[in-house]
Amino acid sequence: MSNVAEIQDQFLTRAEDKTFDAKHRATLNFNIGKYHASVQNGLKQYQDHEQARAQASFIKSKTINKLDLFLLEWEANFVHNGGKVIWARNRNEALQEIIRIFKARQAKLVVKSKSMTSEELHLNEFLEGNGIESVETDLGEYIVQLRGEAPYHIVTPAMHLSKKDVGELFQEKLQMPPTDNAEDMVALARRVMREKYTSADVGITGGNFLVADIGGVALTENEGNARLSVTFPKVHIAIVGIEKIVPSLEDLDLYWPLLATSGTGQQVTVYNSVLTGPRKKGETDGPEEMYVVLLDNGRTDLLADPEKRQALNCIRCGACLNACPVYRSVGGHTYAATYSGPIGSVITPHYEGMEKFKHLSYASSLCGACTSVCPVKIDLHNLLLLNRRQAVEEGLATGDEKKAMAGFRFTMLNRWTLDLPIAKLKTWAIDKIFGNTWGKRRETPVFAQKNFKRLWKERQKQGPQGRSI
Numbered sequence: 001m002s003n004v005a006e007i008q009d010q011f012l013t014r015a016e017d018k019t020f021d022a023k024h025r026a027t028l029n030f031n032i033g034k035y036h037a038s039v040q041n042g043l044k045q046y047q048d049h050e051q052a053r054a055q056a057s058f059i060k061s062k063t064i065n066k067l068d069l070f071l072l073e074w075e076a077n078f079v080h081n082g083g084k085v086i087w088a089r090n091r092n093e094a095l096q097e098i099i100r101i102f103k104a105r106q107a108k109l110v111v112k113s114k115s116m117t118s119e120e121l122h123l124n125e126f127l128e129g130n131g132i133e134s135v136e137t138d139l140g141e142y143i144v145q146l147r148g149e150a151p152y153h154i155v156t157p158a159m160h161l162s163k164k165d166v167g168e169l170f171q172e173k174l175q176m177p178p179t180d181n182a183e184d185m186v187a188l189a190r191r192v193m194r195e196k197y198t199s200a201d202v203g204i205t206g207g208n209f210l211v212a213d214i215g216g217v218a219l220t221e222n223e224g225n226a227r228l229s230v231t232f233p234k235v236h237i238a239i240v241g242i243e244k245i246v247p248s249l250e251d252l253d254l255y256w257p258l259l260a261t262s263g264t265g266q267q268v269t270v271y272n273s274v275l276t277g278p279r280k281k282g283e284t285d286g287p288e289e290m291y292v293v294l295l296d297n298g299r300t301d302l303l304a305d306p307e308k309r310q311a312l313n314c315i316r317c318g319a320c321l322n323a324c325p326v327y328r329s330v331g332g333h334t335y336a337a338t339y340s341g342p343i344g345s346v347i348t349p350h351y352e353g354m355e356k357f358k359h360l361s362y363a364s365s366l367c368g369a370c371t372s373v374c375p376v377k378i379d380l381h382n383l384l385l386l387n388r389r390q391a392v393e394e395g396l397a398t399g400d401e402k403k404a405m406a407g408f409r410f411t412m413l414n415r416w417t418l419d420l421p422i423a424k425l426k427t428w429a430i431d432k433i434f435g436n437t438w439g440k441r442r443e444t445p446v447f448a449q450k451n452f453k454r455l456w457k458e459r460q461k462q463g464p465q466g467r468s469i
Helices: 003-019 022-045 049-065 067-080 091-104 116-121 123-129 139-146 163-174 182-199 225-231 249-264 299-303 309-313 319-323 341-352 354-362 369-373 380-393 399-413 423-434 452-461
Strands: 084-088 109-112 133-136 202-205 209-211 216-221 235-241 271-275 289-295
Touching (some): 022 319, 049 249, 091 123, 109 182, 109 225, 116 123, 216 249, 225 271, 319 341, 319 369, 341 369, 341 380
Parallel strands (some): 084 289, 109 202, 202 235, 235 289
Antiparallel strands (some): 209 216, 216 271
């Protein structure tokens, strides 16, 4: 079995396991349910939420359509303030540049704030493979790091875990006495992390937005860990996707509240920072050097497709995941990709390869719930259809799928095949084809002994009375 087939089969297996795991679904539904309630309350701050969404969509689309110009403007302003920019075409280039910085400073310890782009690079594994200790400082990220797992959700990495799960983890990994007190758990994690902040050689963050007119990197968070990851180490590296650009500082007035409300229901997140470069003369804190790694990794390929480039508008709020009935059933790890849920299903085939991840675009009911909650109005369910079309056009359908579609096409073009009086054979064939997939949890269709065409002919033979309906 090929690696591609294995990945797709694993998705189906994991999806079924998680869907029928009562504990998993109860935890996930409880946690997402709290977000739904918070979001509904948070939306009350808007007099016209739809107008805000439309404005956010317009600005991002305008920016993405002129991405090259805005990126060059951002770079010029950032470099003017003493920052250093690394353009990385792919994962390998980004990792090699990052490790070069570490080796030049003989760095052995890094503190990281939450960053999906670093997950995209599999940065922790890479650094550890080079003898460097990498510590996640976001509480949720720290929890899943202790478990040896990837983040479960774009915004809430440990959404799949209950308080009891975390308590047992801390007992095992941090020798914490048994407790169900969340405040005690948080306090212990903070003590561990504070020791790391003060001794770290490098701090790594992502970037929620790149602000073109001031050359800034905007960070938004709820715990203050990103600020600490930037303040103490002498070197700060921000890893940011090239699509995160917004034209001006004023635009954050629109995007920060939208991001917070759509993701967690807050009017605005607790800590919001804009970094424009390393510490300047006379400033009391901050890094001596600041690098920004501008990551492409498939984004320009998506940009080149006018039909699909709106996917680059995403501000990573996680709203589409919370709304998606498929995500709420199968969970984040089932996707086996950095980005899960509807937005992950749209962009992952372009970032990681259509052949390898085309199946994610079929993991949707196309109900449109994701599109309806997206704060920048990305037409997510339509983009999933476009991905499916691309996969077929590129000849990536499996042999069984091609045979099935060929059979369907032949049947639809040859009506006589449906009229054959072989109901039992048709029923057997459908059960044989779909019994182990669709039929595992449902009854497969049973063909009637007489189809409509035959019943209609018999009715006509009965005369005028028989023909009246």
